Amino acid sequence: MYALIDCNSFYASCEKVFRPDLTYRPVVVLSNNDGCVIARSAEAKQLGIAMGEPYFKRKDFFRKNRVHVFSANFTLYGDLSERVMQVLTTFSPEIEVYSIDESFLGLHGLPADDVLGQSIKQAVGQQTGIPVSVGIAPTKTLAKLANHVAKKNKAYAGCCTLNTMQEVDKVCGPLPVEEIWGIGRRYANMLARNGVYTIADFKALPEKWVYQKMTVVGMRTYRELHGISCMTLEEATPAKKAICTSRSFGKALSSLSDLEEALATFGANASRKLRKQNSCTSLLSVFLETNPFKDELPQYRNSQAIRLPCPTDSSLVINQYARYVLKHIYRKGYQYKKTGILLMDFSPRNEQQLGLFATFSQPRHRHLMDTCDKLTQKYGLDILKTAREGTKKSFKMRQNNLSKCYTTRIKDLLEVKA
């Protein structure tokens, strides 16, 4: 049996932990640049605020309804996420951290019932302040469904256990197919065209038809719904096969030098992620685009990849090539809104073949990068940068409602006043 533990309105809940005055108030969290709504507290959902709505379209509505607005604070959410996962490991050593706000637990040897679910919920709530829902079932796909049911129906009090196929069919059969993990909008449309609307309809299909229309991925989902486990717990997080860093700018940029500063910052960031998982990259791609929402402005977007002479994890080398590509795809006279870098084709750091014609020295770069990483880990990212990253930051994001980093920055600690 598996348990799926999912945090309720995670980002909004994180903000509420340190703002008890907002406990019963509608709260929303915005995407980078204060662009769209990406999290809503239960009260905000009740007001009819949708996921992904552009903030500027709803500003007046938020003010009128006294909706509290936060800029995304991923440092805070990441830290609280780790604390939640830490509590979960006290229940079972088998844990797959599936995303920032949810984990699967393997329940070998544990009583898979609502009592366990409730004690997980209680422990996480007490130790972190984050409310969670728990779904327990024989397969991961069914645990996801059970979790959905626990969240949507008050009667379940945040925990739903589905032990038998009879229970599954009774509770989940009438639900629409798009609630199934692995069935998105496209498949839901395709299924609707074929007269399949509910989970019961889907389960009644011939397996061969599912395979033909939805490949082996769909078939796995189908079997999991029938109680046949096809997805195992992935306890070790596999290394990434690609790493991307990109941001929209707070305001449009047109000069090459401004774009170079932005890209160098993103490149340094992507390189740090690369070093953190002990990989080297040998293929990188740079992209650049104007604001697609501005119909009246001339539009341009382009991207290009470049193969490196030998694998590297050096910010300096990566940015040198990134800058070369940027110059190549940059065109004068456009208002750019976004750029980014994508690193691909990884190899392990300790298994490097040196390039015969490499123009940079691996050992020297390695030593330099190690030293830089040690310094920034200890004193923060602002302590040391490459000159290319600049100091102007003309690309910086809009973040007008950013909360403090209560748990990761000493000067942001809450004060208790007598």
Added chain:
DNA sequence: TCTGGGGTCCTAGGACCC
């Protein structure tokens, strides 16, 4: 004025190898 930022897996088809 203002519209996010990451990832994964699978399949088909083409080019090439022996």
Added chain:
DNA sequence: TCTGGGGTCCTAGGACCC
């Protein structure tokens, strides 16, 4: 006269997830 049977790698496109 007859023209097999195995592979790999790459790319593009389509689906999905948070």
